[in-house]
Amino acid sequence: QKEVEQDPGPLSVPEGAIVSLNCTYSNSAFQYFMWYRQYSRKGPELLMYTYSSGNKEDGRFTAQVDKSSKYISLFIRDSQPSDSATYLCAMLPNTGNQFYFGTGTSLTVIP
Amino acid sequence: ETGVTQTPRHLVMGMTNKKSLKCEQHLGHNAMYWYKQSAKKPLELMFVYSLEERVENNSVPSRFSPECPNSSHLFLHLHTLQPEDSALYLCASSQAVGQPYEQYFGPGTRLTVT
Numbered sequence: 001q002k003e004v005e006q007d008p009g010p011l012s013v014p015e016g017a018i019v020s021l022n023c024t025y026s027n028s029a030f031q032y033f034m035w036y037r038q039y040s041r042k043g044p045e046l047l048m049y050t051y052s053s054g055n056k057e058d059g060r061f062t063a064q065v066d067k068s069s070k071y072i073s074l075f076i077r078d079s080q081p082s083d084s085a086t087y088l089c090a091m092l093p094n095t096g097n098q099f100y101f102g103t104g105t106s107l108t109v110i111p
Numbered sequence: 112e113t114g115v116t117q118t119p120r121h122l123v124m125g126m127t128n129k130k131s132l133k134c135e136q137h138l139g140h141n142a143m144y145w146y147k148q149s150a151k152k153p154l155e156l157m158f159v160y161s162l163e164e165r166v167e168n169n170s171v172p173s174r175f176s177p178e179c180p181n182s183s184h185l186f187l188h189l190h191t192l193q194p195e196d197s198a199l200y201l202c203a204s205s206q207a208v209g210q211p212y213e214q215y216f217g218p219g220t221r222l223t224v225t
Contacts, residue, residue, distance in 0.1 A: 004153065042219075044201070045215075098167070101154040
């Protein structure tokens with residue numbers, strides 16, 4: 001079983017839609033949960049991170065962590081064509097240097 | 112230059128060639144990383160350096176040889192590569208190891224092994 005599972009998509013939505021991106025994981029030691037955005041021909045950039053369970057909001061983006069279900073989500077409200085990218089989830093245990101990444105979900109927002 | 116830069120951006124090499132990838136960070140960070148990104152696979156951590164000392168080596172074949180001469184520069188020396196080594200190689204840096212929210216990535220080097 002993979003440490004982190006993420007549906008690769010591709011996901012295509014109309015502009016203005018609410019987008020839901022998800023990852024599941026198997027390792028209960030994960031404590032830090034990150035979402036990265038990667039545009040074509042660029043490196044990933046950190047969007048948001050949360051520690052342990054709960055929600056975090058930043059503008060149009062909301063990250064949720066449900067540790068009891070080992071499930072994390074990223075919601076994008078009022079999606080824009082500029083949100084078209086690959087979204088990667090990543091996780092880190094409380095100790096150690098090893099980040100565990102999902103395979104990424106490719107998102108296209110159609111004007 | 113700002114952030115994390117990588118050169119070259121694209122590299123095509125034969126299986127018998129020797130080449131090097133270069134990464135430079137302009138953020139004053141103490142930790143640097145090499146990752147491999149292949150299509151439909153998660154990012155694979157290859158090496159981690161903290162203050163020029165290697166702290167992580169994730170069972171990477173010896174045909175990949177990292178070098179960190181100072182905290183701002185990181186190299187990946189390549190020799191006798193295989194076609195399956197074709198991928199995007201990403202460099203990243205962070206203030207220190209184990210701090211997830213400060214990892215900044217470079218644009219990557221697209222490597223093709225023929």
